[in-house]
Amino acid sequence: MRREFKKKSKVLLIDDNYEHLAGIRELLNLEGTFDVVGIATNVSVGLNLIKKYQPDVVLLDMNMPERDGLQGILEISKLDVDTKVLALSGYDDADLIFRAMKIGAKGYVLKTMASAQLIYAIEEVLNGKIYLPLALSSRFFEYFQQTFREETAAKETAEEEENLLNYLTQREEEVLELLTQGITYKGVANKLFISETTVKTHVNNIFQKLQVNDRTQAVLYAINNGFLTKKVKIAV
Amino acid sequence: MRREFKKKSKVLLIDDNYEHLAGIRELLNLEGTFDVVGIATNVSVGLNLIKKYQPDVVLLDMNMPERDGLQGILEISKLDVDTKVLALSGYDDADLIFRAMKIGAKGYVLKTMASAQLIYAIEEVLNGKIYLPLALSSRFFEYFQQTFREETAAKETAEEEENLLNYLTQREEEVLELLTQGITYKGVANKLFISETTVKTHVNNIFQKLQVNDRTQAVLYAINNGFLTKKVKIAV
DNA sequence: TCCTATATAGACCATATGGTTTATATCTTT
């Protein structure tokens, strides 16, 4: 596909280093397929320019003081413009890459990269793709897997150790569920159409089975052991 | 680096399609730098072979009946061998790719890929890298970002609505934290070196501020509003 | 049919919890 026949893509640059900013602008202008519609040395100004020019892509420096790059990505995505963010950074910090991608950056390039690579990255992003250099991609995945390894391990142990909730009868589960909503004995009795003393009996049995000795602990045990996966609501 | 001088890498294949299995074995044998130490048409057998031969890498088909590929990855990682898993699949299912990588696959290749690519993928994985073809990498990131977009959005709304926890004083927070561990007033008093009545005063103030009327509801409010991000432990 | 698990419910009692009010002592801020 020959670029000459296409409308130039609008690019906006945000970087607190003016030298760098000017350098990239020069590079992109020379390339000829891009139209640098604006440059900014901080996120606030950048946001205004984005609103004004609605660029196709923003090259956003990650390592800026005050309102930093990550925050910038979030705020750009909050603007309802169809602008893609390509993160720029001096360092291949795995955590930073991970977080940037997590909140929606379409790519991440290092400032040390060759200009041709940068051009390529911008084009990929413009074409709706994600661009991560191989090296960064590796770091990303390492970090990604590490993050989830812990999670998986925790889940494993949780699943392996005996879940005392399994010993509860159906009725006891109903009672416990109401307890996890902060309802009083009298309230439970009303809801289940049984007497308060019956509720107490059930509750005592629950305590026995869960090996706890008050409702708070029972509720905590229930929550920690997947009794309710959905968010627990407080009954008012 | 010339491969001829290195020890051949041990490879193991698991795929329920025997034709395919044989094909890959042939390919790898021809290549000459790999030693296919075993093949299996199901995960159970594969696991035993892995224990026996401790291969450097396992090519694991994702689309198998019964014990499927994902489960296979998990079980291989549970064996404490230093075997890397390269996932094989007929489809570029974003969800499947995401999950496979999440639980520790070192790479993901499509069965339709050229043999040279497969060889390259195996070598990359053997060198401790992650290998994802560009196309799959894109799908992965799309899925990844989508997954977190929802999460971020949910967090945003949660943060925007007023969090009554912010009104608590430091001391009240300490007390509440102990309450969320199912500790009694007397216990809290002991831990904080204050009298039980003081604890009661704090607790009452907490109730006022959180607009609840008993400890269970206070604890539930705390948990639901990010008072403790880490897993809440029950003090026994 | 007998036994066991389950759901129901009462009595009795000790203690924990929650509501309210009042009172100091600090410390910070105006």
Add this chain to the structure above:
DNA sequence: AAAGATATAAACCATATGGTCTATATAGGA
């Protein structure tokens, strides 16, 4: 210096909660 927020603590009281024991009805399994 005065005002406000915070941490401390006591007195008093009503009620909720938890512990233990006993008892009945019913359903399902051995």
